[in-house]
Amino acid sequence: MASRDDIKFLSNPTIGQQRKKYCRFKKYGIKYIDYKDSEFLLQFITEQGKLLPRRITGNSLKYQKLVAVAVKRSRHLAILPYVADLLK
Amino acid sequence: MLNIATNWLYFSAFLEVFFCKSKIYYTFAARIKIFFHHLLLQYNMNQYEVTFIIDPVLSGDEIKSTASTYQTLLKDQGCTIVHVNEMGLKQLAYPIGKKSSGVYYCIEFSATTGGAIVKTELALRRDERIMRFLTVKLDKYGVKYNEDRRSGKISAYKKKEAKKKPYEAGSAAAAAPAPAPAPVKEEIAPAPQPEVVTPVAGNEEE
The missing domain is CATH 3.30.70.60 (Ribosomal protein S6/Translation elongation factor EF1B)
Incomplete structure (x- = not known):
């Protein structure tokens, strides 16, 4: 009998599937967001330097708020820009 | 925090009852009290x-x-x-x-x-x-x-480089040192040639 591994699909079956979003802070146990770490915070802002919504990053509400505070602090200290073009 | 504060109150009351009989002991009690107060302050820092x-x-x-x-x-x-x-x-x-x-x-x-x-x-x-x-x-x-x-348990976040498959990484590593010596050889090799060639060419012209 053919096992599951022997079945060949005509197209890649994983293509249409949506990947489940998750909160990386909860998943990896990150409790503190450093406002001095610009490389890390760049993940949560757009190319214009705007905060990315939770809908896209998948952060939980608790950590999205902390990210927002950290980004605002780093903007004040000129680690991240307030307004930018082609940031990434 | 509140629990510690109440404990401290009980403790200080106990100290006063225990040591208040004579003046010498009282100052001693005060010292202990101050000592514990400082400890508490450190805890509250x-x-x-x-x-x-x-x-x-x-x-x-x-x-x-x-x-x-x-x-x-x-x-x-x-x-x-x-x-x-x-x-x-x-x-x-x-x-x-x-x-x-x-x-x-x-x-x-x-x-x-x-x-x-x-x-x-x-x-x-x-x-x-x-x-x-x-x-x-x-x-x-x-x-x-x-x-x-x-x-050093945590280092600054670094952007992940595009994941290289092991064989690609190996080939890249193998390829990287290879081209380096090649241009050196080329530089050395052509240099003597014109020196040899030019006199010959000159001779032919003559």
């Missing part, structure tokens, strides 16, 4: 972090002296300095006062009262050498993060 940007136009010694003045200022107010992080000269994300770079310093300290912070912030605001500053109270996770950062 909050940890803060003040980050500031120093004008890069100043010379290296002046920059260091400005940073040390704020350290001494904090110490004079009864704060204990946990760590000083010299983040060095950095490019600013946007110009501040027509300057595009600044020297970042981060002083981590613990204090019992907020009065010290008010005074240091006033001094920082008055100082022309300071371009920006920010004082932040660290929660317990922040304190732990900074400790881990210092001990």
Whole structure:
């Protein structure tokens, strides 16, 4: 009998599937967001330097708020820009 | 916290009952009381972090002296300095006062009262050498993060490079050293040729 591994699909079956979003802070146990770490915070802002919504990053509400505070602090200290073009 | 405070009340009451019989013992009790009070204060200490940007136009010694003045200022107010992080000269994300770079310093300290912070912030605001500053109270996770950062458990986040499959990485590593010697050979090889060729060519012309 053919096992599951022997079945060949005509197209890649994983293509249409949506990947489940998750909160990386909860998943990896990150409790503190450093406002001095610009490389890390760049993940949560757009190319214009705007905060990315939770809908896209998948952060939980608790950590999205902390990210927002950290980004605002780093903007004040000129680690991240307030307004930018082609940031990434 | 409340539990500790009530415990402390019970304990101090007990001390007074126990030692109040004679004057000598009373002073002894007072000393113990003060000692425990200090212990409690240490327990109540909050940890803060003040980050500031120093004008890069100043010379290296002046920059260091400005940073040390704020350290001494904090110490004079009864704060204990946990760590000083010299983040060095950095490019600013946007110009501040027509300057595009600044020297970042981060002083981590613990204090019992907020009065010290008010005074240091006033001094920082008055100082022309300071371009920006920010004082932040660290929660317990922040304190732990900074400790881990210092001990090297956590390193600064780096952007992940595109994942290379093992065979690609191997071929890239093999390919990388190979082209390096090749141009050297080429440089050496053609150089003697024209020296040999030109006289021959000259001879033919003659």
